[in-house]
Amino acid sequence: MSIPIQFSTPNQADLASDASNPKRQHYRVxxxxDDDVIREGLVGYLENYHEAAYDLTVEASPSPQDARQKLAESRFDLVITDINMPGEDGFSLIQFIKQHYPDTRTAMITAYKVEDYVRNAKKTGVFNIIAKTAPFNFEELSSVVTNLLEPASAFGIETYMDPQCKLSQVIIKNSEDIMVAFNALQTFLGGTSIANPNDLLTAVIEAITNAVYHVAKLPNGALKYEKGQPIDQLEESEYVYIYYGQDLERIGIAIVDQGGRITADEILYWLDRNISGTGLMDTHGRGVYLIHRLVDRVLINIAPGQRTEIIILDYLNHLYSANKPIYINQL
Structure with missing residues (x-):
């Protein structure tokens, strides 16, 4: 399936001012x-428009077979592959890369429904699947590339918002603060032009509740709190932080816990169970799926044992609502 790709001519003066610096990190992508338009469009964008604090060399292959040859000849830091291609699909190529080039990071891209590939993503260990949308979201492509090449940069909602965006904060220190956060976010969303504020609010409260009740654990590994029980005071290390704001294009909300207990594998496991229907009777694990379905974009950043950050983005024009990507960044 071909998606039209359009972008204007880059400002040559701006490009010249960002000349290669010998101290800058250099990556190869x-x-x-197999789609000539998509392939050339992605390469052209990354070569001419991708703004980053590092240098990038981008090459392209029209097939997994050609990609294998290029991998044998040169080192690549990141491979982004289409899923559906003649002869061999992207998952087979990813398996080959993981076996023979384990230090090469990988991601997938597809014009088809991303949810159809969650099970294969889980089996293959693919944590990022980019959706080909019309119009194509090049800003998102830039974020994914940087997050994969330099994973620590994925953290912080300010990374995904306009630099001029002012963020507000709520800190959850006890169970009553969940309602404080609910009221603050309801007021905030009521002042925006977002089409489905109730869906977004439902997703955010689900994420907040999970962060409060499903992160803190006892020494034996059991959950410290039962969902819904009153909590007079959380430990400081159990505080949950919420950041939210709006720029000209999107609503951004981040929910940050200090546990870092969930893993990328677990997220794909619960997504797969709920997408396939096998998890309909589960009492746990539906939160990630619910958030995925209700908002335009969700990014889950995990620093194991330190923090988990769920970043929710909802676009005011809803240009990118039709196909939901999967973005999980784990240090």
């Missing part, structure tokens, strides 16, 4: 896609 390989794009694998």
């Amino acid at each position: 390989l794009i694998v896609d």
Whole structure:
């Protein structure tokens, strides 16, 4: 499926001012896609428009077979491959890369429904699947590339918002603060032009509740709190932080816990169970799926044992609502 890709000519003066610096990190990226328009468009954008504090060399392959040859000849830091291609699909190529080039990071891209590939993503260990949308979200592509090449940069909602955006904060220190957060976010969303504020609010409260009740654990590994029980005072290390704001294009909300207990594998496991229907009777694990379905974009950043950050983005024009990508960044 071909998605039209359009972008204007870059400002040559701006490009010249960002000339290669010998101290800058240099990465090599390989794009694998049998669609000439998509492949050339992605390469052209990353070569001419991708703004980053590092340098990038981008190559392209029209097939997994050609990609294997390029991988044998040169080192690549990141491979982004289409899923559906003649002869061999992207998952087979990813398995080959993980076996023979374990230090090469990988991501997938597809014009088809991302949810159809969650089970294969879980089996293959693919934590990022980019959705080909019309119009194509190049800003999102830039974020994914940077997050994969330099994972620590994925953290912080300010990374995904306009630099001029002012963020508000709520800190959850006890169970009553969940309602404080609910009221603050309800007031905030009521002042925006977002089409489905109730869906977004439902997703956010689900994420907040999970962060409060499903993160803190006892020494034996059991959950410290039962969902819904009153909590007079959380330990300081159990505080949950909420940041939210709006720029000209999107609503951004981040929910940050200090546990870092969930893993990328677990997220894909619960997504798969709920997408396939096998998890309909589960009493746990539906939160990630609910958030995924209700908002335009959700990014889950995990620093194991330190923090988990759920970043929710909802676009005011809803241009990118049709196909939901999967973005999980784990240090």
